Amino acid sequence: MDLLATIRIFLRVVERGTISGAARDLDMSQPSVSERIDKLERFLSARLLVRSSRKLTCTAEGRTFYEQGKHLLDAAEMTINSVTLSDGQIQGDLRLAAPQCLGETVVPKALMNVRAAHPDLHMDLTLSDAISDPVIEGVDISLRLGRLNENGGYIAFPLGWVGRKLVAAPSYLATCGPVETPADLACHPFIRVKAAFMNDLMPLMRENGPAVQTRIKTAMTVSHWRPMYDLILSGGGIGVLQHPACARALAQGRLVELLDGYRVPPLPLNALVPPLRPLPLRVRTVLDLLKRDIPAFLQPAA
Numbered sequence: 001m002d003l004l005a006t007i008r009i010f011l012r013v014v015e016r017g018t019i020s021g022a023a024r025d026l027d028m029s030q031p032s033v034s035e036r037i038d039k040l041e042r043f044l045s046a047r048l049l050v051r052s053s054r055k056l057t058c059t060a061e062g063r064t065f066y067e068q069g070k071h072l073l074d075a076a077e078m079t080i081n082s083v084t085l086s087d088g089q090i091q092g093d094l095r096l097a098a099p100q101c102l103g104e105t106v107v108p109k110a111l112m113n114v115r116a117a118h119p120d121l122h123m124d125l126t127l128s129d130a131i132s133d134p135v136i137e138g139v140d141i142s143l144r145l146g147r148l149n150e151n152g153g154y155i156a157f158p159l160g161w162v163g164r165k166l167v168a169a170p171s172y173l174a175t176c177g178p179v180e181t182p183a184d185l186a187c188h189p190f191i192r193v194k195a196a197f198m199n200d201l202m203p204l205m206r207e208n209g210p211a212v213q214t215r216i217k218t219a220m221t222v223s224h225w226r227p228m229y230d231l232i233l234s235g236g237g238i239g240v241l242q243h244p245a246c247a248r249a250l251a252q253g254r255l256v257e258l259l260d261g262y263r264v265p266p267l268p269l270n271a272l273v274p275p276l277r278p279l280p281l282r283v284r285t286v287l288d289l290l291k292r293d294i295p296a297f298l299q300p301a302a
Contacts, residue, residue: 003043004076007069009036010048014066015138017055025124074280090282091120097134098143101225102162102269103127105244107143110293114286121282129195134272140283141290142272154272157287160295161266163243166204167255172235179238179258182214189219189237191228202240204262211265240264244298269298 013022013033023030041048048062058066077092098107103125111123126139134142134154148156168179168188179188182204190197200218203211219237222228225245232239233254241255249255271290273283 004073006036006040008073009033010040011066011069011073012138013037013049013056014058014062019056070274070276074276077280077282078278089120090118090285092282093122093124094141094282094286095124095126095139096141096143096286097126097128097137097139099129099145100127101242101245102143102145104226105242106294106297109297110290113293114289117289118285121286123286129193134274140273140280141287143269143290143294144272145267145269147268148270148272153275155275156270156272157291159269159271159291160298162269162298163266164240164264165243165246165250165255166238166240166258166262166264167232167246167250168238168258169233169235169254170256172232172237173256175235182212182259182262185238186215186217188217190216191220191222191231191237191239192216192218193225193228194221194223196240203265204259205265206262242267269294 009022009026009028012025013019016022016025019030019033019037022028023033026033037049044061044065046061046065047059048065049056050059096107096111104127107125111125114121114123126137133149134140142154143159145162173179176188179185185202190200190202197216197218200216201213202216204214205211220231222231225241228239229241229245231237232241233249238258246255250257271287273279273287276283278284279287
């Protein structure tokens with residue numbers, strides 16, 4: 001049995017919570033993954049996982065083996081890299097997670113720079129707005145928007161701020177009239193993603209002033225930013241878009257920003273990594289590139 005490869009499989013099973021999810025990530029068949037786990041348990045003479053009809057959970061021994069296995073694989077990688085990476089290139093696998101809108105507009109630009117510098121590195125990017133902790137997600141680097149849980153089991157590296165724009169299409173305003181005051185927002189159909197501005201309240205702030213909760217009238221919710229963008233662009237209502245998603249349409253006049261003198265507060269962006277000491281070389285290297293490049297990609301075009 002290739003012990004290091006089997007440990008890597010076990011880690012992925014624990015992180016995904018299912019054999020099928022791990023098999024997809026590893027490009028293996030489910031029977032092959034199950035066989036490797038069975039062999040590992042026989043080799044250790046210990047039950048590592050409790051299988052149910054819906055998911056897998058770790059036994060106490062499995063949790064201990066998971067934590068120590070992560071350290072073992074990282075140490076093995078560092079040992080190999082110490083004698084093979086004389087040219088500064090990094091290799092291996094790196095798993096990243098990012099929110100949907102940012103992951104479709106900004107992150108690809110940054111990852112292209114990573115690819116150019118380290119073509120032998122294999123990257124796996126998952127987009128989701130739902131999960132914030134890289135330890136839970138089972139990823140090496142998680143890019144996350146918004147306030148962080150102070151009790152999270154991760155290390156956070158600030159990457160900047162993502163601006164948000166309250167916008168509408170000129171065709172909508174021509175038909176439905178202008179939005180001149182914050183109170184007018186409650187008279188216009190608002191399109192939003194499901195997790196944003198719940199309870200029909202949206203923060204608005206004047207320059208250097210406190211944010212004030214402003215009433216909106218939700219007409220439609222979507223699970224992904226792109227339908228919201230298309231609906232607003234087509235004149236279906238008003239809404240808030242992250243600046244990277246709407247910068248071009250604003251510059252071209254296909255969208256206009258509403259309520260001059262007010263703005264929607266920006267969201268902080270952080271790169272989260274598991275609390276490993278030291279961080280694996282591939283994680284440190286990519287993290288340094290993201291810290292270098294992403295802040296510039298978030299800035300409005302001159």
